[in-house]
Amino acid sequence: MGGNFGQYGASYCIRSAFVDKVLNVDTKAHKHTDLTTYSFTGNKNQRFTINNDGDDLIIRNIEDNRVLEVSHNSDGIRLVPYNGSPSQRWTLRRVDDGQNKGFYFILNASNGNCLDISQQKMKDFADI
Numbered sequence: 001m002g003g004n005f006g007q008y009g010a011s012y013c014i015r016s017a018f019v020d021k022v023l024n025v026d027t028k029a030h031k032h033t034d035l036t037t038y039s040f041t042g043n044k045n046q047r048f049t050i051n052n053d054g055d056d057l058i059i060r061n062i063e064d065n066r067v068l069e070v071s072h073n074s075d076g077i078r079l080v081p082y083n084g085s086p087s088q089r090w091t092l093r094r095v096d097d098g099q100n101k102g103f104y105f106i107l108n109a110s111n112g113n114c115l116d117i118s119q120q121k122m123k124d125f126a127d128i
Contacts, residue, residue, distance in 0.1 A: 011047045011062055013040065014115075017095060017103040019122050022046050023115075025061055025079060026125065033078040035068070037117055037126040056089035056109045058082065068115075070108045077115065086110035 014023035016037065024038035025045040040046065044063035051058050059068040066079040070087040082088060089109035106115040117126050 011049060013042070013046055014048055014059075014106070015040070016117055019117055019126075021117070021122070021124070021126070023048070024125075025063060027063075033066075033080065035077055035079060036124070038124045050092075053084075053089065056091060058088060059090055059106070070111060070113065090115075 016022070019037065020039070021037035022040050023046065024036050026034040026036050027045050038046070045061065047062045048068075049060045049062060051060070060066065060082070061068075061079055064079070067082045067088050068077050068090065069080045069085070070076075071078050072087070080088070087108065087110050091107045091109050092104040093107060095103040095105060107113065108115075
């Protein structure tokens, strides 16, 4: 993983460095699998644990215990039950630009893609 991130197993809010929004489980969506951005509320649908699994990390929502997974089609990421697949594994890389201290890139271990807000939209419910 590189660098010291914090306390593994603690609950974290995943906040964008560029837009004042956080990763949010859309609880109104079918089966609560959709991830969007939303203003910070601190609710459980915006809180995640980050735990080691070998060399990679598993990012789990504390509200329903499902994990972030890269979709195999063009749907981006979603929340699903843990099955250990490479698409559910993540790595962190510290943002080292001198301005965004404490921020990390969240990269999928299977394809190297970075967790990102679609077209850097600033509104609530933007796609991830």
